[in-house]
Amino acid sequence: MHLRVYRFDPSVDREPRYESYEVPYQPRMRIMDALDYVHEVLAVDIGYRWLCGSKKCGSCAVNVNGLPKLACWEPVQERMTIEPLSNLPVIRDLVTSRAPYEAALAKISPTLVRRTEYAGFPEPLKSTDVAPTAHLRECIQCLACQSACPVLRTGDTDFAGPALLVALSELAQDPRDGAERAALASDVANVFKCISCYACEPVCPAEIPIVREAIEPLKRMAYRVGSTPGARRAHAFLDTVKQRGYANAAAVAARSGDFGLGALGVALKMRRRGKLKFSDALGGRATPGLEGLRRTYETSEKEDK
Amino acid sequence: MTKVLETDVLVIGGGAAGTNAALKAADRGAQVAIVVKGLLGKSGCSIFAAFTPYFTKTDEQARRNRWRFMIRYYNHYLADQEYCARMEDYMCEEFYPDLERLGVYWRRDAQGNLEMINARNRSLVAHKQGATGPILLEKRRREIQRRALPLYEECAVTSLLGDGERVAGATVLDYRTGEFFAIRAKNVVLATGHSDYLATRATGTREQSADGLAMALRAGAELANLEIQWWHVSDVLAPKSWMRYHLYPNPLMGTLETSRLYNSAGEMFYEQKTHSPGASAPYTEQLRRLCLQVQAGKARWDGGYTSGYDHIPGDIIRAYQHQAKVWGKLGLDVARDRIECGITMHMRHGGLNVDTRTMATTVPGLYAAGGLGCHYLGGFGPASYDGKVAGEAAAEDALRRALPRLPQQALEAEAARVFGFLQADAAGPRPMQAKLRVRQIMWDLGYIKNEKNMQAALAALQEVREQSVPRLRLQSASRVWNTGWLDALDTCSMLDACEATVRSGLNRKESRGPFYREDYPYVDNEHWLCRNIVARVDGEWRSRQQKIEVPHLPPEKNREPFFEADY
Numbered sequence: 001m002h003l004r005v006y007r008f009d010p011s012v013d014r015e016p017r018y019e020s021y022e023v024p025y026q027p028r029m030r031i032m033d034a035l036d037y038v039h040e041v042l043a044v045d046i047g048y049r050w051l052c053g054s055k056k057c058g059s060c061a062v063n064v065n066g067l068p069k070l071a072c073w074e075p076v077q078e079r080m081t082i083e084p085l086s087n088l089p090v091i092r093d094l095v096t097s098r099a100p101y102e103a104a105l106a107k108i109s110p111t112l113v114r115r116t117e118y119a120g121f122p123e124p125l126k127s128t129d130v131a132p133t134a135h136l137r138e139c140i141q142c143l144a145c146q147s148a149c150p151v152l153r154t155g156d157t158d159f160a161g162p163a164l165l166v167a168l169s170e171l172a173q174d175p176r177d178g179a180e181r182a183a184l185a186s187d188v189a190n191v192f193k194c195i196s197c198y199a200c201e202p203v204c205p206a207e208i209p210i211v212r213e214a215i216e217p218l219k220r221m222a223y224r225v226g227s228t229p230g231a232r233r234a235h236a237f238l239d240t241v242k243q244r245g246y247a248n249a250a251a252v253a254a255r256s257g258d259f260g261l262g263a264l265g266v267a268l269k270m271r272r273r274g275k276l277k278f279s280d281a282l283g284g285r286a287t288p289g290l291e292g293l294r295r296t297y298e299t300s301e302k303e304d305k
Numbered sequence: 306m307t308k309v310l311e312t313d314v315l316v317i318g319g320g321a322a323g324t325n326a327a328l329k330a331a332d333r334g335a336q337v338a339i340v341v342k343g344l345l346g347k348s349g350c351s352i353f354a355a356f357t358p359y360f361t362k363t364d365e366q367a368r369r370n371r372w373r374f375m376i377r378y379y380n381h382y383l384a385d386q387e388y389c390a391r392m393e394d395y396m397c398e399e400f401y402p403d404l405e406r407l408g409v410y411w412r413r414d415a416q417g418n419l420e421m422i423n424a425r426n427r428s429l430v431a432h433k434q435g436a437t438g439p440i441l442l443e444k445r446r447r448e449i450q451r452r453a454l455p456l457y458e459e460c461a462v463t464s465l466l467g468d469g470e471r472v473a474g475a476t477v478l479d480y481r482t483g484e485f486f487a488i489r490a491k492n493v494v495l496a497t498g499h500s501d502y503l504a505t506r507a508t509g510t511r512e513q514s515a516d517g518l519a520m521a522l523r524a525g526a527e528l529a530n531l532e533i534q535w536w537h538v539s540d541v542l543a544p545k546s547w548m549r550y551h552l553y554p555n556p557l558m559g560t561l562e563t564s565r566l567y568n569s570a571g572e573m574f575y576e577q578k579t580h581s582p583g584a585s586a587p588y589t590e591q592l593r594r595l596c597l598q599v600q601a602g603k604a605r606w607d608g609g610y611t612s613g614y615d616h617i618p619g620d621i622i623r624a625y626q627h628q629a630k631v632w633g634k635l636g637l638d639v640a641r642d643r644i645e646c647g648i649t650m651h652m653r654h655g656g657l658n659v660d661t662r663t664m665a666t667t668v669p670g671l672y673a674a675g676g677l678g679c680h681y682l683g684g685f686g687p688a689s690y691d692g693k694v695a696g697e698a699a700a701e702d703a704l705r706r707a708l709p710r711l712p713q714q715a716l717e718a719e720a721a722r723v724f725g726f727l728q729a730d731a732a733g734p735r736p737m738q739a740k741l742r743v744r745q746i747m748w749d750l751g752y753i754k755n756e757k758n759m760q761a762a763l764a765a766l767q768e769v770r771e772q773s774v775p776r777l778r779l780q781s782a783s784r785v786w787n788t789g790w791l792d793a794l795d796t797c798s799m800l801d802a803c804e805a806t807v808r809s810g811l812n813r814k815e816s817r818g819p820f821y822r823e824d825y826p827y828v829d830n831e832h833w834l835c836r837n838i839v840a841r842v843d844g845e846w847r848s849r850q851q852k853i854e855v856p857h858l859p860p861e862k863n864r865e866p867f868f869e870a871d872y
Binding site for chain 1: 343344347348349352353401402405406407408410411412413414415416417419432433434436438439440444447448450451481483510511512543544545546547548549550634635733735737738741779780781783784785786787788789
């Protein structure tokens, strides 16, 4: 097997480099076994982090050929370029700092805030009460999803990212919790910045349906509260479609009160390319067959209640 | 000048014992600082806890079973029985409410009843990735963060500092940055666990190099029963990184069926319900049976035998989704295939000699909590109890006491030792090679011990200490996450801990539980129901025995052949 490993020691190196190692294949070998071989047999001091070696601690995720993988869990490939996770600062070589994640976690108050006083063990709780969070509780905070997130890759520091939203959603959907999780989701974690691209789901070693079971429920909650720009935009979008049968950027902007300079810049650019008419903000034609669409709205609103 | 921080209570370790010690010491009003070599709640052995034992006092039969299990099968009569009674109270009254209050959800059915593993001893589960430990520690971690207790992660404690009378603090290397600092403390709680990576195959994790044992030894503390070392028999052989994946020999939830062991001829040689129906956690019995297979040439310690669940109906075993996924990841079907296994060095019964009423060690100012003690094998619940006892005792004492003087000379000497390893040389030899050599020595010593092979192990360890350690050179002298630097420090800890363990083994002239001496192949309760103690004072090894009282459950026989005993 051929390994190309990212090497960077910020205390001495001016820029990162790649070093190559030949590692003999052993049956059932994991990525971690290959890294261990480099460390133990080739006696190279690569910086890499692993603790439990059995998919419990979530400390060993790295990018392999461009995709985040839990090193202890995934099998080796014949040629591997191994790099640190994206969207996190590098401490050395493959080791990234978890500090930004911890700081963001602290902001969403990640402990249970009880609605009512604790009743003593065992407190009244049924398996059905906690079923919505069953998959979320499997999260080991390996941060593979944070690494795969294209919104975080844009450098957006307001967006908490999928791993944080999983933690927040677990609490938000806990029947015992009474904190204002919807407000935290929209104002602090900026859940509406998630574009529902699903890039996080296939890389999750715990196989958590992150978008469907963590993020969408948070968006729904935040939508109901509706006070933040993100929630207002979501309302404006849905209302516009309900009214006309199609989305329209000018109308969405007008309804959500998005009149900032940034929004104006984007609007002008869109207008130049023929994608937006300012007059649409006020009126606009309804699409044929709108009645059917409205019935869909009514059904789903009823179900949501 | 080395930076010095100050606190009332310094907790070293971030597992079940360390986290609870920190929380309970803080509850008592003490200032607390926590240092963890890995990541709090993610490193160490506590996250491997598969389930938590469910203690009740209402069912007398269940209670008798529990005691028989604790004393005879789990601790081979080496437990402190008065401690067990107090720990039982804690498990009945405090353990579950403490963690449930933080939000832990223990599995229930649709009616809200707790779901239990109904083996001889009942247990509860709160699963994350097939284990209970990770979720319990995730909640404790967040509680510690919510209370903003000072936490130093990925920091290796390199030594305990004493003022001549008592422990006065510790030196710390933050290996992310290379910063070396000291923490001056009124009391120190060591909680570094009972599972270390000291043999080629071990369940101890990467960062676990017995630093706690080694530092305590160097501080003059007494260590007891280190030789009572458990081995897992049914752990995955390949890939090597999966040697910590365990095929439980105990009954699983929803069935009383257990995994089976097969030799190289395909003959089944161990099954819990057939071969040790009385023993829950039948690890010592598995070992003895495997030993007979190895001696008959039908298995090796590292492979040549298999384990599996293929005798259990597929729908029952596939319900264990995590186990099924582990097998599936290797291209195997949990309901049809078997996995080749090898033994792994697992938890150690022995550790620091403690007074279980406070968890104080024999060195003033130093407490030991959890598996690092010598009074009980460990487990998430008992370790949490120890944390509470040690945390509260250390806090109460600290509030009555002034900060001890930090010995400047010892501090600078330790800095010199630590930075002395930071020498680069392209030619080596590398610290990792010394580390691997120590693991190989302990692996070669293995399960079957005698005077001769223990003396040979001692000589081999001495050779590493004298010949290799002074010549170790690193690939780079960088202070940032320098794995070679850590490996060098680890090697020193491992050498101290392994030497103490082998010496302790030489002193014990009997066999017991997982400790087998072929030159003394009998259990001798008349002479060896004791804490078998070693200590190093001014460079001299000392040893003594401290009798273990058995007021609640004495052994049935004074002496019996090792291979006939069932515990």
